[in-house]
Amino acid sequence: MDIDALTGCLASSACLVTQTTSGFIIGMLLFLVAVGLTLIFGVLKVVNFSHGAFYMFGAYFAMTAYQLTGSFALAMLCGAAGTAILGLIFERGFMSRVYGADVLMQVLVCYAFVLIFDDVVRMIWGPEFKSMGMPVAFQVAPLFIAGGVVPPYYLLLISVALAAAAVLGLGLARTRIGKVIRAAAHNPGMVSALGINTGLIYGGVFALGGMLAGLAGALAAPVRSLTPGMGFSVLIESFIVTVIGGMGSILGALIGALLIGMIRSFGSLGFPLFTEGLMYLFMVIVLVSRPTGLFGKEVA
Amino acid sequence: MTELQADQGAQALEVAHVQAKTRRNRDVLIALAVFVILALLPMLFSSKFLLDFVIRCAAYGLFATSLNLLVGYTGLTSFGHGMFFGLGAYGFGLMMQKTGVSVPVAFVATLAITFVTALIIGAICVRLKEIYFAFVTLAFQMLIHSTILSWVSLTGGDQGLRGGIPRPPFWGIDLSNHLHLYVTSCALLVIGLFLMHQIAQSPFGYTLRMIRDNATRASFIGIDVWRAKLTIFVLAALFASTGGVIMALFVSGAYPEFAYWTISGEGIFINMLGGVTTFLGPMVGTVLLLILNDTVTRLTEYHGLVLGIVILFFAIGLRKGLMDFVVEWYAQRRDGRGK
Numbered sequence: 001m002d003i004d005a006l007t008g009c010l011a012s013s014a015c016l017v018t019q020t021t022s023g024f025i026i027g028m029l030l031f032l033v034a035v036g037l038t039l040i041f042g043v044l045k046v047v048n049f050s051h052g053a054f055y056m057f058g059a060y061f062a063m064t065a066y067q068l069t070g071s072f073a074l075a076m077l078c079g080a081a082g083t084a085i086l087g088l089i090f091e092r093g094f095m096s097r098v099y100g101a102d103v104l105m106q107v108l109v110c111y112a113f114v115l116i117f118d119d120v121v122r123m124i125w126g127p128e129f130k131s132m133g134m135p136v137a138f139q140v141a142p143l144f145i146a147g148g149v150v151p152p153y154y155l156l157l158i159s160v161a162l163a164a165a166a167v168l169g170l171g172l173a174r175t176r177i178g179k180v181i182r183a184a185a186h187n188p189g190m191v192s193a194l195g196i197n198t199g200l201i202y203g204g205v206f207a208l209g210g211m212l213a214g215l216a217g218a219l220a221a222p223v224r225s226l227t228p229g230m231g232f233s234v235l236i237e238s239f240i241v242t243v244i245g246g247m248g249s250i251l252g253a254l255i256g257a258l259l260i261g262m263i264r265s266f267g268s269l270g271f272p273l274f275t276e277g278l279m280y281l282f283m284v285i286v287l288v289s290r291p292t293g294l295f296g297k298e299v300a
Numbered sequence: 301m302t303e304l305q306a307d308q309g310a311q312a313l314e315v316a317h318v319q320a321k322t323r324r325n326r327d328v329l330i331a332l333a334v335f336v337i338l339a340l341l342p343m344l345f346s347s348k349f350l351l352d353f354v355i356r357c358a359a360y361g362l363f364a365t366s367l368n369l370l371v372g373y374t375g376l377t378s379f380g381h382g383m384f385f386g387l388g389a390y391g392f393g394l395m396m397q398k399t400g401v402s403v404p405v406a407f408v409a410t411l412a413i414t415f416v417t418a419l420i421i422g423a424i425c426v427r428l429k430e431i432y433f434a435f436v437t438l439a440f441q442m443l444i445h446s447t448i449l450s451w452v453s454l455t456g457g458d459q460g461l462r463g464g465i466p467r468p469p470f471w472g473i474d475l476s477n478h479l480h481l482y483v484t485s486c487a488l489l490v491i492g493l494f495l496m497h498q499i500a501q502s503p504f505g506y507t508l509r510m511i512r513d514n515a516t517r518a519s520f521i522g523i524d525v526w527r528a529k530l531t532i533f534v535l536a537a538l539f540a541s542t543g544g545v546i547m548a549l550f551v552s553g554a555y556p557e558f559a560y561w562t563i564s565g566e567g568i569f570i571n572m573l574g575g576v577t578t579f580l581g582p583m584v585g586t587v588l589l590l591i592l593n594d595t596v597t598r599l600t601e602y603h604g605l606v607l608g609i610v611i612l613f614f615a616i617g618l619r620k621g622l623m624d625f626v627v628e629w630y631a632q633r634r635d636g637r638g639k
Binding site: 086098101102112113115118120123160237243244271276277284291292 | 377393428430432437438447457569571609616
């Protein structure tokens with residue numbers, strides 16, 4: 001425990017800015033992963049334990065695309081599109097076979113794929129740590145805000161994530177497809193009776209969730225190291241986020257992700273060894289006081 | 301179904317009572333026979349590998365079967381049951397390393413620690429439902445895991461409890477002797493399974509099944525659902541902790557992995573592999589998983605891939621555990637013959 005470091009940081013504006021930005025990027029990446037998770041749970045009522053693997057694949061796809069083409073934009077696109085396709089195949093090929101089965105069976109199918117995906121990555125890209133490196137366009141001097149260091153890439157990352165949040169939120173609330181998706185979440189039988197292909201919606205939602213996680217992985221690739229199994233810690237953290245925010249709530253995922261980002265960022269100063277513990281402690285406190293999370297509705 | 305006849309008057313009650321008694325006597329005999337067979341095994345096969353295998357089966361089997369009391373019998377899907385496995389290993393290991401008490405005292409003290417911890421954690425967890433229960437147990441598991449990692453001065457952090465666990469002889473049993481350790485593990489396994497089977501077959505066990513099937517109805521007929529769930533949560537924790545003690549004795553140490561969530565994941569997997577509707581399903585699952593792990597690790601470096609495909613076979617192909625499948629298949633065949 002190092003309370004002095006924490007209070008010292010809170011008193012310095014430079015440190016405050018640096019830590020808040022770093023909390024923001026952790027939170028934003030987590031949000032992209034968690035919002036896919038919460039969406040899939042909200043519509044399909046499936047807890048996708050293999051969601052972290054999509055984050056991992058997004059990062060590896062982006063790295064490979066960047067190494068092949070040298071284009072950062074193409075790398076992001078490959079990360080997102082590749083995992084969207086993967087999500088669709090995964091849902092249509094495997095998950096759709098265990099809908100309505102025991103929750104444990106669904107968890108088990110996902111668990112199997114966590115094991116399989118990690119080994120597939122190990123086979124293709126090797127077991128060692130990889131790094132994509134910062135794209136040339138962002139190899140510029142960092143900005144200084146109130147004495148704190150903010151790399152320009154962080155600003156891009158935060159704005160892309162916020163844009164995705166806005167598009168997703170508005171898309172679900174306003175567009176026709178968004179309404180159909182919400183209707184399918186509420187009453188799939190009725191939606192299918194109206195002549196809408198629910199299988200297509202389920203596949204689409206899973207692909208969308210996979211795409212968001214893949215985008216997060218692609219965005220994280222320049223600033224984090226890549227390794228098989230990297231999806232796992234992200235998965236656990238995004239679970240905490242969705243559970244704190246309330247399963248199925250997009251706003252909840254956003255707030256939860258930012259809270260966890262800040263806890264991680266500032267907690268690493270004050271409690272270097274217990275940062276993870278702080279997150280779990282926070283989750284326990286939230287769940288004990290509000291069993292369905294901050295923005296969750298009581299599910300029947 | 302003697303339980304259903306219970307309301308048909310005192311006579312039926314008495315019949316049920318007598319049946320329960322003979323059934324218990326039969327269980328005692330079976331348990332004794334199993335123990336004798338296990339204890340004689342080293343005389344027939346002098347392979348150390350086999351003995352090690354049985355000891356590991358005892359550790360994981362107690363853990364998995366106790367998890368099934370929650371998952372299969374009560375419908376409480378705990379993702380954090382492994383914390384009690386870890387707690388048993390660390391509690392026992394620390395007690396032996398730091399205090400110098402005798403083995404039985406350390407064992408009982410470990411169970412006492414587990415009891416108190418499970419009571420506190422359970423009281424918070426069991427009022428939550430389904431997926432939220434699963435997650436809050438997972439959070440507690442990770443909280444304990446984080447505590448183990450960060451409390452370096454006591455637990456050794458990510459290095460685990462090293463330097464071996466002292467095992468002074470007691471009652472003529474010397475646990476540093478491999479054969480003695482083997483027989484003790486077998487005894488703990490058989491006693492544990494026997495007690496858990498008694499719990500599952502008791503009226504309390506049937507209360508748990510009722511809570512699983514319809515908790516609202518159970519509370520309407522006057523069952524204190526919260527208390528029943530808490531009771532089984534604590535009981536299951538005690539058996540999981542015993543598994544942890546065996547594990548600590550076996551590896552002569554305790555490692556953070558014992559308290560990591562993957563232990564709980566493996567427990568769930570073992571249950572699904574063996575089946576949750578029969579009492580011995582988790583035991584079958586344990587044996588299967590350990591054999592699978594051992595052979596696959598020896599054959600290929602991509603053992604996650606192979607294991608994953610096997611799991612898929614069970615989840616999508618059979619859609620149930622092995623014992624569930626066998627029992628159902630047998631019942632269908634018998635019905636087919638009767639017609």
